[in-house]
Amino acid sequence: MSDIQEQKAPIAITLPDGTVRPYPSGSTGFDIALSIGRRLADDAIAIILDGKAADLNAPIENDARVAIVTFDTPEGRDIFWHSASHIMAQAIEELFPGSRFGAGPATEQGFYYDVASEHRFREDDLRLIEVKMLEIGKRNIRIEREEMQRTDAVAYFKNVRNDPYKVEILEETLKNVDRVSLYHQGDFTDLCTGPHLPSTSKLKAVLLFNISSSYWRGDSSRENMQRIYGIAFPSEKLLKEHVARLEEAKRRDHRKLGSELELFMLSPEIGSGLPVWLPKGAIIRSELEAFLKEEQRKRGYLPVYTPHIGNIELYKRSGHYPYYSDSQFPPLTYHDEDGRQEQYLLKPMNCPHHHLIYSSKLRSYRDLPIRLTEFGTVYRHEQSGELNGLVRARGFTQDDSHIYCRPDQLVDEICNAIDLTQFVFSTLGFSEVQTRLSMHDPANREKYGGTPEVWEQAEKDVREAADRMGIDYFIGIGEASFYGPKIDFIVRDALGRKWQLGTVQVDYVMPERFDLSYIGSDGQKHRPVVIHRAPFGSMERFIGVLIEHTAGNFPLWLAPVQAVVLPIAEDVHDYAATVHGALLAAGIRAEIDTRSEKIGKKIREAEIGKIPYMVVAGQKERENGEVSLRRHRQGDMGSFTVSGLVDMLRKEITERT
Structure with a gap:
């Protein structure tokens, strides 16, 4: 430190662990790091000064809280x-x-x-x-x-x-x-x-x-x-x-694995960005849908279905057409027998349809909350250079739900939606999840619907719910939807990459645009609040991320083929068929490989196919009424009776471990 610095009155620097140390006024972050240790000083690249990032060599003139920033943050x-x-x-x-x-x-x-x-x-x-x-x-x-x-x-x-x-x-x-x-x-x-x-x-x-x-x-x-x-x-x-x-990451690329494991296909004859699910991929998707439908049923959600297109006036009313017109397919123009013209749009969002379902009958305050849910397919005209297999497509299905509630129910409903999203992620093995509270940018008001007062209330509600749930979140200014703030969930996959998946959004704007109401206890009309909620987000994107996260090694309950029966020789084909039949009867997705190939080759091919369990049957196993079991990537698990094998697999499937 310079002589000039040493002559100045000391300042109090509070370190991240709460320690307070005196330093000469004008000391830099490097000076502070060096006083702690040479290694830290060598690694230091900047500081956090009273909560804001600052240059390492910037002089600090007043008392402050300081954290040294290194590359590993x-x-x-x-x-x-x-x-x-x-x-x-x-x-x-x-x-x-x-x-x-x-x-x-x-x-x-x-x-x-x-x-x-x-x-x-x-x-x-x-x-x-x-x-x-x-x-x-x-x-x-x-x-x-x-x-x-x-x-x-x-x-x-x-x-x-x-x-x-x-x-x-x-x-x-x-x-x-x-x-x-x-x-x-x-x-x-x-x-x-x-x-x-x-x-x-x-x-x-x-x-x-x-x-x-x-x-x-x-x-x-x-x-x-x-x-x-x-x-x-x-x-x-x-x-x-x-x-x-x-x-x-190249080995885990979902497009590569999707082709090798026969999960989905992309064909220019069908259209860019329009994935087609093959039988094995369809099993994964249907299992995920069944999983969420079951959980939503327990939590009071009501299923609905809506069409793939809608009158363009519907999306003008919602605001989706002017706000997202650049990313939508051109309107479809239709002339009826009387020469009248109507325009339809491939559905860009499910919400307007759900709002009309809500308003199709008079609602009482006692009816609320009403939770409508749909696996609804929507369409966006993404630029061709931005398309990326399943994770960026032009046609995709959202696990979309809209919750219509009274203002006094709002925070509880947001918390319930957060809880459901966290449950989905933990079940699917995403243990590292960041949460962003996506707020509007007051400096860019023309981007958003609603009044400043409405936004202030909505963002207050979102913060209150996040705090009540104990979520460790950060704020994203300008990341809100045009109709309301969001809670966005960002998962970190097995390679450390971040993906935004689930979302919970609060909406005071659409109830106004669609004149949604309910009759309150005072007999008067009141506005409900809408929560938009999608734990998976897009089914395509979620499965694409899941493929890369697991490298195609799906948990047993999701695996398209859960077990394959491998007879060692032709003389045990009948016994292997009996085992195969027992697995199928128990609801286990099983195949049997009766090719005249050596057992080693059959096992290798099952490993390449990422089949969770290989059930080996030979003369010895037939005589003992048992099978030898191998687990993908783990090897031999010993011998089991057929009933014991069925019980073990059913337990693992049921518990979704």
Whole structure:
């Protein structure tokens, strides 16, 4: 620490464990980390200062709560990868002079930067950029923050950097901001709120893995840019681990496994993004539907069915058509015998249909809550480049439910919906679940329906329910639906990837648009509140994620084929058929393999097919009235009587272990 720092009055720094330590005013996060230990100081990349991320070398002038940020935290990875995008931009600028840069954020798995360049980037260029990035890292360039008036920043990016994209951001997006921040690293400067790494030397390993096309600010009428994706790490070891995970992800790809295990098919003759379920995949889907239907029945849900298309006026009334028109198929125009024209739309959402079911008769306060549920197929015209097997499709089925309740019942109903969603995830083996409270953005009011007062109440209700359920959540501003705030559930799969699946949404807007009402205890009409709820979300997306999470090794109750009977020789085929019949009679999905192949080959093929149980029958087993049992990926489990085998399998299926 400098002599000047030591002369200043001390400040009190509260560490995450509650310890309070005195430091000279003007101390930095690095000073604090170093006082704790050299290892921590070496690993530190930023700090959390009174709840907000800040640069490691920013001076701290007042008492504060401080946490040191390292790469092994979500905040640390985000900061590291965003800094890496700046280092990549500097490398591109040095290799390909004249390149200009749009947006370069961190992502869930790395970073990207949108580049405007006369050069068309290819795979070989990525390797050159990687080498240059590592060279910049070895230069140990200090990354420094500078704050200035917005007008001065405009002049800087016009006259010094000659960067029209940053000028546009400053003059349009940030036009109401007085001061902005720039980050300098050598000859490269970018407009950024930060924070960033203290120097480029933290970057030790990098992998650039994709180039795609993008548009400036996501507007197809604007400049076409090149988006370069990458990921970076503070050590080569972490990069190697990441590459190993990528290889495992390829092996688990649901499109690959879906084909190998004969679960679903995608055919251009049927249409892009329109998956077709094959018999084995249909079993998985029907078992999941039966599981949720059974649980919903216990919880008072009422099943309904609605058509696949609807009059366009219905979706105009709900607001889905104007809000989502870009992602919907064109309307179907129909002329009747009298020449009158009607327009229909492939159903984009199930909710409007359910609202009309609710309003089809007079409701009393005693009738509420009413919980309508449907596995309803909806259609979205996703861009072809965004389609991804089951997880991003144009036709998909939602496990959609709408709960109509009184305001005094709302928080209880939200809690019940949360509980059901948590039950579904735990049953399916998703143990790591994050929860986001998706709120509206008050600065972008035109994006949402309803009044500010309605939104304030809805978001208050969502918070109260989440707090009552003891959920560890974070807030996502601007992530709400146009009609209300949401509780979004984000699961982490076996490879550590995050997927948003289930959701619970509160809606005060649709009851107004559809004039929904109930007769209260005072004899007057009142507005119900609507909860939109879908634990699976999309059945297709959920199953696609489940395939990759389990690598196709489904729990017994979901496996399309739960057991296969493998006779060792032809002379025991009759006995094997008896065993097979006993399994079928017990409701177990079983097959029998009577091919004249050696038992070793039959077992290997059953393992490749990921069949949970292999029931081996030979002369010895027939004489003893038993079977030898093998478990997929575990091997020999010993001998069982046929009745003992049936009891064991039925117990595992019933308990959904």
